[in-house]
Amino acid sequence: MAGRRDFYRNRDAPAANSIAPGGSALVVDQRGWVLMQRRADSGNWSLPGGIMEIGETMQQCVVREVKEETGLDIEITGLLGIYTDPQHVIAYADGEVRQEFNITYRARVTGGAITVSHESTDVRFVDPVDFDRIPIHDTVRLRLHHHAEGPQMPYLG
Template sequence: MDLMALRRGWGTRPLVGAAVGVLLQDERGRVLLQRRGDDGRWSEPGGALNPGEDFLSGARRELHEETGLHCDNLRLLPLPDGLQSGPELYHRYPHGDEIYVVGLRAHGTLPAAALERAQPDDSGETLELRWFELAHLPDLSSNANRASMNLLRAWAGLPPLLLAPTPPPPPPGDFLRALRRVIGPRPWAAPGASVLVTNDQGRLLLLRHGHTRRWTLPGGFLEPGESFEQTAARELQEETGLRARALEPLEMFAGPQYRFTYPNGDVVDNVSVLYRAQDVTGDLVPQPGEVLDVGWFGVNELPAADALSGPLVQAQVDWWHRAQPKG
């Protein structure tokens, strides 16, 4: 389902948009910005992921579409620097559509002369391309762009730009369920977070989920205006009654291999940050109806792959397994 068709049913209400920003710098540390066709302001290249697309593929595609350039050393920034999410990344487009940008940033370098061979596509998204000194940036299009520039400015020892004020996020609700009433079972890039919780014996907490009846990690999907970390904390408390003093981001999981079809036929393209819970407190109380059972599993006691709730959970549990001391 394309975005225009979705907006006809959803209206201008906020969506959570999984997107990638591309930060390119030249040999002088200048950043490449595009003047946008929708508002005439400046932003880094980037945009929404296509269904089933991973972030690096999306970064390369968006860079080529909006500039005609390729960058051989383009890479995703490590967490937490690479993460984009939170209520401050709200944006209202000139036609009124609202969105919360979530996702990752990519970074690479090109010589300044590469701009001479730039050839944006004919979509009208890019009106102009130019290198800018980080100390002398133009009028930026959104807080997502300001946050990205602040990352580069911090690397250069420059003070941060002020973010524009944003409206309060909508009250928490079941965003994805409401969205399903518009899109039906079609695939949707669903940003979310999962949490690794271990006990004093080093065993991993898994939950048997009420919808799939298979084992999963505490976690769930973002509500509009939430950060990945806020989602991780909320889902941990809702599903288990536990709280963590800190949540350490470990890795982003996104791409076609993490598509999952629920028993009711709904298809999600998972875009999920895996966190490690630190200094966990509270009593383990499973969420009624949502969690059928809980279990603590050692490295050699994990459920079989087909007993885990889909490829995302399998990959995240495998990540934990590989991270355990050997011997």
């Protein structure tokens, strides 16, 4: 197994044994392309983000994680949704099986330059027409779908 394996609506998924609040950013450039990173641990393309640390807000977490993972400075501009589906679990090589808990924010770039971190093999803005041609986990596809629907009420699920 790679460093992590995502299970979504899979009856063979292991039972969750932890939960950790995490956040991610949906950052769009002037062309409408979405900032994504190719995860080193799974090979999937994903939105940048990570787990909240003690002493920070979720928004601070997302700003910090995007900087660490992409080299870009961002500003939060809104809320895409809250994703807490207990049928999405992530199994890690160390035995942790984490239930999904993610708050995804809309954001824009304010500075910095794209760099690849140790957590990814590529970072770039991806044209939405390419989403069907690259490996993206179903739960990230759900977020991309919510983004494509436009700026209605945030998803709460």
